[in-house]
Amino acid sequence: MEQKQIGIGIIGCGNISDIYLTNLTRNFKNVEVKACADMFLEKAEQQKERYGLAKACTVEELLADPELEIVVNLTIPAAHHSVNLQALKAGKHVYCEKPLALNLEDAEEAANVAKEKGLILCSAPDTFLGAGLQTCRKLLDEGAIGKALGFTANLVGPGHEMWHPAPEFYYKKGGGPMLDMGPYYITALVALLGPIKQLSCFAKTSRQERSIKGEMVEVEVPTHYAGIVEFESGLIGNVNMSFDVWESELPQLEIYGTEGVMHVPDPNMFGGPVKLYDGKKMERIVTAVEGVPINRLMKMHGCKAECLREVELAFPAEAVPRSNLRGFGVADMAQALLDKRSSRLNAELSKHVVEALTAFDISSRENRVYKMRTTCERPAPMSLGLELWQMD
Ligand SMILES: NC(=O)c1ccc[n+]([C@@H]2O[C@H](COP(=O)([O-])OP(=O)(O)OC[C@H]3O[C@@H](n4cnc5c(N)ncnc54)[C@H](O)[C@@H]3O)[C@@H](O)[C@H]2O)c1
Known part of the structure; x- marks a missing residue:
């Protein structure tokens, strides 16, 4: 039976977009990258040509595309939160490069919007799935x-x-x-x-x-x-x-x-x-x-x-070879949508990680022990390597 593919749109066509586009266009059976966008349209055009995508466009056009279910946010960290919010509000599931946000409040805001709308929100890294x-x-x-x-x-x-x-x-x-x-x-x-x-x-x-x-x-x-x-x-x-x-x-x-x-x-x-x-x-x-x-x-x-x-x-x-497999988390997220199960990378995990990362600064600045507010479950062990990976 033909595997259903989840439509992916990439926002941010810089340095790291090459490995994502390589893997997501070639190595995973359950996703199809249909469009890419960047604040500089010429960068999106360049990646569209290089990876044979159907469309390069503005962020607004990408978010209005009904064929896209997951937005992969590969912008710089300072832009992550605003792009995440924009995408969630447009009804897209979001996979964001790390970190999800620059502070816990922003991470919580995005997680709340995702929850209200019944969308998956998560962030890299996905290396722990390897x-x-x-x-x-x-x-x-x-x-x-x-x-x-x-x-x-x-x-x-x-x-x-x-x-x-x-x-x-x-x-x-x-x-x-x-x-x-x-x-x-x-x-x-x-x-x-x-x-x-x-x-x-x-x-x-x-x-x-x-x-x-x-x-x-x-x-x-x-x-x-x-x-x-x-x-x-x-x-x-x-x-x-x-x-x-x-x-x-x-x-x-x-x-x-x-x-x-x-x-x-x-x-x-x-x-x-x-x-x-x-x-x-x-x-x-x-x-x-x-x-x-x-x-x-x-x-x-x-x-x-x-x-x-x-x-x-x-x-x-x-x-899953040792090579750079960035995008594995996107494929797991797509499979979670197809199987109606929870995604291994998820908002609870990403929020907890953002809180910890920013807590190192807070503890240092305020000269105190920082007690965590958030918690999360350990993600389920990975067993999908073979099914997701395009072996031929
Ligand atoms: N470069 C790496 O090896 C690497 C590895 C792992 C993770 N990352 C992460 O990937 C993300 C991107 O890193 P990079 O090295 O590709 O950066 P980059 O600066 O090379 O690329 C970022 C791209 O996003 C675009 N952009 C920025 N703000 C935007 C906005 N608001 N709307 C649309 N497009 C916007 C820029 O024009 C640029 O093309 C970062 O979060 C980084 O931490 C990078």
């Missing part, structure tokens, strides 16, 4: 490291001006390492370990100006965060997010349990090997998520052959 983090989830639920007690989450680097073609917005309101990179880490932690209870943080703006392509740009946000978090389960850990660190050997994400340690793959990626340390046997176990040859895995992770184990993956690795 084979890497889903395998972590499965192993945690199976008790592979016992009861989780603590974690460390670290994204420290020299700043996005090292690679992004137009990086100014990372240093303006809505930017900074916490709102930009924090969503990957906080969403992964919440999806793996449940909701956050309270947190505390110190944050600094180390340089008032940054040199970007030879020009000095004023920095409006903190660029170095040192945070501590307690989850509702009682688990505690630290979160370091920085654009001020030249080089580091800190792990990206590790979870410490009563029986062992889990080295979680990069939460900004969809795959990657999961490494476990079994405290009782005193040995390290590496999953072969990517089909990397054994000798390379041993070299990469510094372990002996007897420590490599076949760990059953959450779903077949070939269904």
Whole structure:
């Protein structure tokens, strides 16, 4: 039987739109990208041509198109909330790039409009739906490291001006390492370990100006965060997010349990090997998520052959390769509409993540422990990899 496809409209045709358009036009069976829009029409025209879309248009025209059910908002963070509201009010389900909003009040306003209208609202990242983090989830639920007690989450680097073609917005309101990179880490932690209870943080703006392509740009946000978090389960850990660190050997994400340690793959990626340390046997176990040859895995992770184990993956690795699979969350959302089930990414999760991300700033500014107002469920484990993925 022919699979029904949900009509998608993309708003924001910048840097990240390429990977979304690549994946959503080629890799998922249940969606069809029918239109794209940008505040600069020529950028929309360019993506329409490149990806063979039916239509490039203004935001207003896109929102008036009755064939589109989901709007994918790929504008810059400062524009997310207004575009989300506009789309929801036009009756569209919304998938927004991260973060959903720049403060909890805006996230709540959008979630309320979505609820009133019976629409799905959610935001990236969708990396936790990939084979890497889903395998972590499965192993945690199976008790592979016992009861989780603590974690460390670290994204420290020299700043996005090292690679992004137009990086100014990372240093303006809505930017900074916490709102930009924090969503990957906080969403992964919440999806793996449940909701956050309270947190505390110190944050600094180390340089008032940054040199970007030879020009000095004023920095409006903190660029170095040192945070501590307690989850509702009682688990505690630290979160370091920085654009001020030249080089580091800190792990990206590790979870410490009563029986062992889990080295979680990069939460900004969809795959990657999961490494476990079994405290009782005193040995390290590496999953072969990517089909990397054994000798390379041993070299990469510094372990002996007897420590490599076949760990059953959450779903077949070939269904979701390590490559950049952005748009997976849109496909899951489309499937939720088709199956009349709830979407794994949803407004409750996105609101909770926005509250936590902005709470690091509030705690630092007001010199206090921030107690979370919102909570959420852990999203259901992923099992749709094969069904959504276009295998041929
Ligand atoms: N670049 C990346 O690698 C990357 C990775 C993951 C997530 N993201 C997220 O994706 C989003 C976009 O990032 P980007 O790097 O593509 O930025 P970008 O500046 O390259 O592109 C943003 C696009 O949105 C358009 N736009 C801005 N405001 C608009 C509005 N009100 N209405 C219509 N169009 C508008 C701009 O004209 C531009 O074409 C951000 O939320 C970012 O955090 C980016």
